[in-house]
Amino acid sequence: MPRRRRWLGPLAVNGTLAVICFIWLVPTIGLLVSSVRPAADVLNSGWWSVLPHQDYVMTKELPIPTGVTGDAPITIEGVSATFDAFRGGVTAPDGRRILWVGNRRTGRIEIQQKQWVAPFNFTLRNYQIVLSGGDKTYENTGGTLRTERGGDLGSAFMNSIAVTIPATVIPLTVAAFAAYGFAWMRFRGRMALFALLVALLVIPLQIALVPVLRDYTGLDLNGTYLGVWLAHTGFGLPLAIYLVFGFVAEIPRDLIDSAVTDGASHFAVFRRIIVPLSVPVLASFAIFQFLWVWNDYLVATTFLGGTQDVQVLTIKLVNLAGTRGQDWQLLTAGAFVSMIIPLIVFFALQRYFVRGLLAGSVKG
Amino acid sequence: MALTEPPLAAFNDEAPPGARARNLALGIGGVILTVVFLVAGYVILADKASPIPKPLITLLAIIWGVGGLLAIFTVSNWIVEQLPARAMQILLPAVFIGPAVIFLVYFLVLPSIRTFWTSFFDQDGAAFVGLANYIRVFTDDATLLAFRNNLLWLAIGASLTVIMGLLIAGLADRSRFEAIAKSIIFMPVAISLVGAGIIWKFVYAVRDPSSPQIGLLNAIWVGLGHSPIGWLADNQPFNNFFLIVVVVWLQTGFAMVLFSAAIKGVPADLLDAARVDGANEIQTFMRIVVPTIMPTIITVTTTIVIFTLKIFDVVVVLTNGNFGTQVIATEFYTQFFSNRSFGLGSAIAIVLLIMVLPVMIYNLRRFQQQQA
Numbered sequence: 001m002p003r004r005r006r007w008l009g010p011l012a013v014n015g016t017l018a019v020i021c022f023i024w025l026v027p028t029i030g031l032l033v034s035s036v037r038p039a040a041d042v043l044n045s046g047w048w049s050v051l052p053h054q055d056y057v058m059t060k061e062l063p064i065p066t067g068v069t070g071d072a073p074i075t076i077e078g079v080s081a082t083f084d085a086f087r088g089g090v091t092a093p094d095g096r097r098i099l100w101v102g103n104r105r106t107g108r109i110e111i112q113q114k115q116w117v118a119p120f121n122f123t124l125r126n127y128q129i130v131l132s133g134g135d136k137t138y139e140n141t142g143g144t145l146r147t148e149r150g151g152d153l154g155s156a157f158m159n160s161i162a163v164t165i166p167a168t169v170i171p172l173t174v175a176a177f178a179a180y181g182f183a184w185m186r187f188r189g190r191m192a193l194f195a196l197l198v199a200l201l202v203i204p205l206q207i208a209l210v211p212v213l214r215d216y217t218g219l220d221l222n223g224t225y226l227g228v229w230l231a232h233t234g235f236g237l238p239l240a241i242y243l244v245f246g247f248v249a250e251i252p253r254d255l256i257d258s259a260v261t262d263g264a265s266h267f268a269v270f271r272r273i274i275v276p277l278s279v280p281v282l283a284s285f286a287i288f289q290f291l292w293v294w295n296d297y298l299v300a301t302t303f304l305g306g307t308q309d310v311q312v313l314t315i316k317l318v319n320l321a322g323t324r325g326q327d328w329q330l331l332t333a334g335a336f337v338s339m340i341i342p343l344i345v346f347f348a349l350q351r352y353f354v355r356g357l358l359a360g361s362v363k364g
Numbered sequence: 365m366a367l368t369e370p371p372l373a374a375f376n377d378e379a380p381p382g383a384r385a386r387n388l389a390l391g392i393g394g395v396i397l398t399v400v401f402l403v404a405g406y407v408i409l410a411d412k413a414s415p416i417p418k419p420l421i422t423l424l425a426i427i428w429g430v431g432g433l434l435a436i437f438t439v440s441n442w443i444v445e446q447l448p449a450r451a452m453q454i455l456l457p458a459v460f461i462g463p464a465v466i467f468l469v470y471f472l473v474l475p476s477i478r479t480f481w482t483s484f485f486d487q488d489g490a491a492f493v494g495l496a497n498y499i500r501v502f503t504d505d506a507t508l509l510a511f512r513n514n515l516l517w518l519a520i521g522a523s524l525t526v527i528m529g530l531l532i533a534g535l536a537d538r539s540r541f542e543a544i545a546k547s548i549i550f551m552p553v554a555i556s557l558v559g560a561g562i563i564w565k566f567v568y569a570v571r572d573p574s575s576p577q578i579g580l581l582n583a584i585w586v587g588l589g590h591s592p593i594g595w596l597a598d599n600q601p602f603n604n605f606f607l608i609v610v611v612v613w614l615q616t617g618f619a620m621v622l623f624s625a626a627i628k629g630v631p632a633d634l635l636d637a638a639r640v641d642g643a644n645e646i647q648t649f650m651r652i653v654v655p656t657i658m659p660t661i662i663t664v665t666t667t668i669v670i671f672t673l674k675i676f677d678v679v680v681v682l683t684n685g686n687f688g689t690q691v692i693a694t695e696f697y698t699q700f701f702s703n704r705s706f707g708l709g710s711a712i713a714i715v716l717l718i719m720v721l722p723v724m725i726y727n728l729r730r731f732q733q734q735q736a
Contacts, residue, residue, distance in 0.1 A: 013538045020532060021548045024613065027563045028551075030580060034566065046578045155418055162422040166429030173433055174463050181460030191735070193465065198731045200472050202720045204674050206696050207713045208475035210482060210706055225409065225425050234471020237464055266456055267441045295556030297677045298693075302701075314558045314677075321562060321681050328566055328578065335562040339555045346554035350547070353554070354621055 035333040038123050042329040050120040056089075056097050056112035064100070064107050076109060126333035130320075131157075151330060153337050155309075156316040160294060160341075162225055163304075163312055167232035167293045168286055174233060175240030176248075176282065180270050182241070183249040184256060194245075200238040208235070209302050216303060223307030231299055236289050247281035248274055284355045291342055291353075313338040391442045398435040405432065437463075476717065483710035497711035507712065509688060510695040513604055517675055517691065521608040521615075522668045526661065528612060529619025534649055536620070537627050546624065550617035557614065561681025564610045568595040568682075600688040607689055610678050615671070619664050626657035666723055673719055692716055 033047040049055075065074055073080045076098055081090045086100035086109075097112040129136045132150030140146050181187075182194055212231060213222070221227035251274065259269050275282075297314040304310045311319075317334050324330055346353060405428035408414065414421060437459070444455045486493045501507050532549055536542045552560060569579030570592050577583040582592045593599070595606045630653050638648045654661070676693035679685055685694040692712060700709030 010539070013535050014541060017532070017535045017539050017541065017545050020528075020535075021545050024549050024552070026580070027567050027613070030566060031563045042578065045576055046580065046583050048580070048583075158418050158422045162425045165426045169430045170433050173430075173437070174467060177437060177460045178464035181457050181464075185457045185460060187454075187457040187461075193461070195728060195731060196473070197468065198727050199724050200468060201727060202670055202723050203472055203476065204713070204716045204720060206674065206693060207479050207717050208471055210700060210710055210713065211475040211478040212471060220410075225429070226406070229429055230467075231471060234467045237467050238472070241464060265445060266460070267438075267445070270460075291554060295558070297556070297558050297680070298697075314556055317558050317562065318677075318681060321565065322684070325565075328569065331562050332566060335559045339559045342554040342556070343551070346551060350550075354550075 031332045031335055034328055035126055035336050036122050036124065037329060038121050038125070039327070039329045041119070041121055042332075043326075050118060052116055052118040054114050055117050056099075057115045057117060058110045059096075059113045060111040062109040062111065064105075064109055077111060126329045127337070130330050130333045130337065151316065151320055151334055153313060153316055153334055156311055156313045157337065159304075159310050160312040160314075160338075163228055163232075163300070163310075164290055164293045166225070166229045167236075168290045170229055171233040171236040171240045171289060172282060172286055175237055175244050175285070176275065176278065177270070178237075178241045179244035179248045180266075180274050182245050183251075184269075185266065197238050197241055201242060203238075205235045205299065209298075213302055221303075223304055223310055225310065228300065228303045231303055232289075232293050232296075235299065236292065240285050240289065243285050244278060244281055247278055251277055280352075280355070283349075283352050287345060287349055287353050291345060294342060388446075391439075391446070394435075394442065395439050398432075398439045401428075401435060402432050479710045479713050482706055483714050485707045487705045487707055489706055493707065497707045498715075500708060501711050501715055506690065507692075507695050510690045510692050513601070513689060513691050514673060514675075516601070516604050517608055517611075517672045518669060520605065521611055521672050521675075522665060524608070524612045525615045525619050525668050526665055528616040529623050529664065530654070530661075532616065532620045533623035533627055534653070536624060538645075546617075546620065549620055552614045553617040553621075555614075557611075557677035558681055560610055560614050561678045564606075564613070565596075565682055568606060570594045596683050596689070597687040603683075603687055604689055607678060607682050610682070611672070611675060615668060619668065622660055622664050623657065626660035627653060630656045666726075670720055670723060673716065 030047045033050055034042050037047065037050070062076070065076065071082050071084070073082055074086065076086065077092065077096075079090055079092045079098055083100065083104060086098060089097050089099045089112075091097050095114060097114075099110045099112060101108050101110055125138060128138075129148050130151035131154040133152045133155055134150055135147050136150050137145055137147045182190065208231075216222045216227050219227075221230075255273060256269055259273060260266075264272075295314065297318065300312045301315050301318070304312060305315055317331075317338055320334050321331060405424070408416075409421070409425055409428060416424070440459050441456075444452055444459050447455065482489060483497050484492060484494060486496075532545070536545050539545060566578075567580045568582075569577075570582050571577055571579075573586075573591055577586050577592055581595060586592055594603075596603050634652055634656070635648055638652045643651065674693050675691055676697065679689055679691055679694050680697075683689045685691075685698065690698070692715070696709055696712040696716070699705045699712060
C-alpha cells in the first residue's frame with residue numbers, strides 16, 4: 001500500500017506537545033518553588049531566579065566618601081557620576097558595577113561583579129507558619145525574633161478529612177443499596193423514580209442552598225460535620241446511583257436467581273455477590289466523590305463557613321487569599337497543602353481516577 | 365468479567381429450631397446498640413467545647429458517620445425480614461431505596477420547589493412580590509454584567525477547552541511520549557479550583573513598577589519593555605479572559621482524556637482509506653477523526669458548558685467578583701449571603717436551573733429511548 005509521508009513529522013508533533021506541556025507545568029512549578037523560599041526572597045525576586053543566571057554579586061565593600069553635597073559628581077574607583085546615578089548603580093568600563101546603598105551620610109558602597117548564581121535558600125518555615133494554629137515565633141537571619149499569625153491549615157486539614165471520608169462513604173453506601181433495589185427488585189413507581197434520578201443529574205446545587213441552609217439553622221446543623229455530610233450525600237447521590245446502577249444491572253441474572261432459590265435474602269445477595277463484584281465501579285465513584293468533596297468550596301462555605309473550628313482547607317485558603325493576599329510565600333505553601341492529597345490520589349490511582357471521570361462526565 | 369460461583373451454602377439462612385430465639389435476641393440487641401451508638405456519637409460530636417483532641421474527634425466522626433449508616437441499613441433490613449413474607453416483599457424495596465429517595469427528595473426535589481416559591485417573595489420572604497425579582501434579575505446592571513460574563517465564559521472558555529483538548533489528544537496519539545504528556549495536562553483536573561486560583565493569581569501578580577515583578581506574566585511583559593499590567597483588574601472586559609484561562613488550564617485535561625479514548629476507537633481502515641486517497645494528517649483528523657468522535661465532543665461540550673455556567677470558586681479567589689468579573693454564581697452568592705436577599709438569590713438560582721433545563725430534557729429523552 002502506498003503510504004504518504006506523514007505531514008506532521010515526529011519532531012513537529014513532539015515539539016508542539018513539549019511546548020504545551022511546558023506551559024501547563026510552569027504555573028505549578030512556580031507555586032512549589034515559591035512555597036519553599038524565604039519570605040524576603042519571594043517578595044524581592046521572581047521564583048525563576050532560583051535557576052542559574054548571571055547576576056551582580058558584591059565583591060568588595062567600601063566606606064562612603066565624605067563631604068558629598070548637592071549634585072556634584074563624585075569619583076569612586078575611578079568612575080565619576082552623581083550621587084543619584086550611583087544610587088541606581090553605575091557600570092564601570094571593566095564590567096564592574098558600583099552601587100551606593102543607603103543615604104548620603106550613612107550608606108556604603110558596594111563593588112559588584114557579574115557572576116553565575118542560583119540563589120535557592122530552601123526553607124520549610126512557610127509550611128510551619130501556614131499549618132500552625134497559633135502565633136509562630138522564629139529567629140530571623142539577623143537574629144531578631146519575629147512572630148507571625150499561623151494560617152491554621154493543620155486543623156483545617158483534619159477538618160477536610162473528617163468531612164471528606166464520610167461524605168464519600170455515605171453516598172456510596174446509600175447509592176449501592178439503591179442501585180441494587182432499582183436493578184433487582186420489582187416495585188411500583190420504579191421507572192418514574194429512576195427518571196426523576198436522571199433529571200436530577202444536572203441540577204445546579206445552588207438551587208438547594210437557600211432552603212437547606214434555612215432548615216439547618218432551625219435544626220442547629222450549621223457548622224456540623226453531620227450537616228455537610230448529609231448535604232454532600234444528597235448532591236452526590238444522583239450520579240452515584242446512576243453509575244452503580246449501570247454496573248449492577250449488568251451482573252448476570254443467573255447468579256442472583258440461583259442464590260435466591262437457595263434461600264438467600266436480598267441483603268445476603270447484595271452483601272456477598274453484588275458488592276464484591278462491583279468493586280471497580282465503587283472505587284471509581286469513591287475517587288470521583290472524594291476529590292469532588294475535598295476540592296469543594298461552595299457547599300463547605302455555605303454550611304461550615306460560619307464556624308471557625310470546622311472550616312475545611314478550601315475555606316481557610318480563600319480567607320487567606322483575602323486577608324494576606326500579598327504574603328505569597330504563605331499562599332503558595334497553603335495552596336500546596338490543599339493539593340497534596342488530590343495529587344497523591346491522582347498519581348497513585350490514575351487509572352481508577354480516569355475511569356471515574358469518564359463515567360462522571362454526565363454530572364452537572 | 366470473570367465470575368466465580370460463590371459458595372451458595374453460605375446464603376442458606378435456614379436456622380435450626382431454637383436458634384430462632386437467639387436470632388431474635390441478637391437482633392433486638394443490635395437495634396438497641398445502634399440507637400445507643402447513634403445517640404451517644406451525636407451527643408459527643410455536637411459538644412462544641414469538647415476537650416477531646418482534634419485527630420481523635422476526626423476519627424470518631426468518621427467512625428460514627430460511616431458505622432452508623434451501615435448499622436441503620438443492617439438493622440432496618442433485619443426488622444423487615446422478621447415481618448410476614450407479604451409485608452416483607454412490599455417493605456424491602458423501601459429499605460434499599462428509601463434512604464436514597466429521602467436524600468434526593470429532601471436535598472434536591474423539595475429545595476427546587478421551595479426556591480421557586482421563595483423567588484416570588486421579597487428580601488426576607490414576608491411579602492409576595494410576583495415577578496419583581498425576575499424583572500430585577502434581567503434589568504439590574506450587576507446581574508446583566510454577570511450574564512454577559514457567563515456568556516464570555518461559555519463562548520471562550522468552553523470552546524478553548526474543547527479545541528485544546530482535541531489538539532493535545534490528537535498530538536499525543538501520534539507521540540512516543542503520550543503517557544507522560546497526558547499526565548502533565550491531566551494533573552490540574554485533580555486539584556481544587558481554589559488551589560488553581562491561587563496558582564494563577566501568583567502568575568498574574570502585579571507590583572509597582574519600581575519593585576521587581578514576581579508574577580511571571582508581568583516579569584515577561586516588563587522584560588519586553590512595557591509597564592506592568594493588572595491583568596485581573598485593568599482593561600475590562602478583557603480581564604475576564606485571564607480568569608477564563610485558569611479554567612481552560614484546569615479542564616483541558618478532562619476533555620483530552622475523553623477525546624483520547626474516543627480517538628483510539630476510530631477504525632484504522634477508515635484512516636488508511638483517507639490516507640490512500642491522498643489526505644494529509646490534518647485533513648484526515650478534521651474530516652475523519654472529528655466527525656467520528658462527534659458524540660464524545662458533544663458530551664464533553666455539554667459537561668463543560670454546565671460546569672462553566674456554575675463557575676464560582678475561581679472568580680472568588682482571583683477577583684472576588686470585582687473589576688467587572690462577576691458571574692451568575694457569584695451574584696447568587698452575593699445576594700444570598702452578603703445582602704441576605706433570599707428572594708433575589710432564589711430567582712438567580714432558578715434562572716440557572718432554567719439554563720440547564722435543555723440538557724435535562726435531552727438526558728430524559730435518551731433515557732426513555734434506552735428503555736423503549
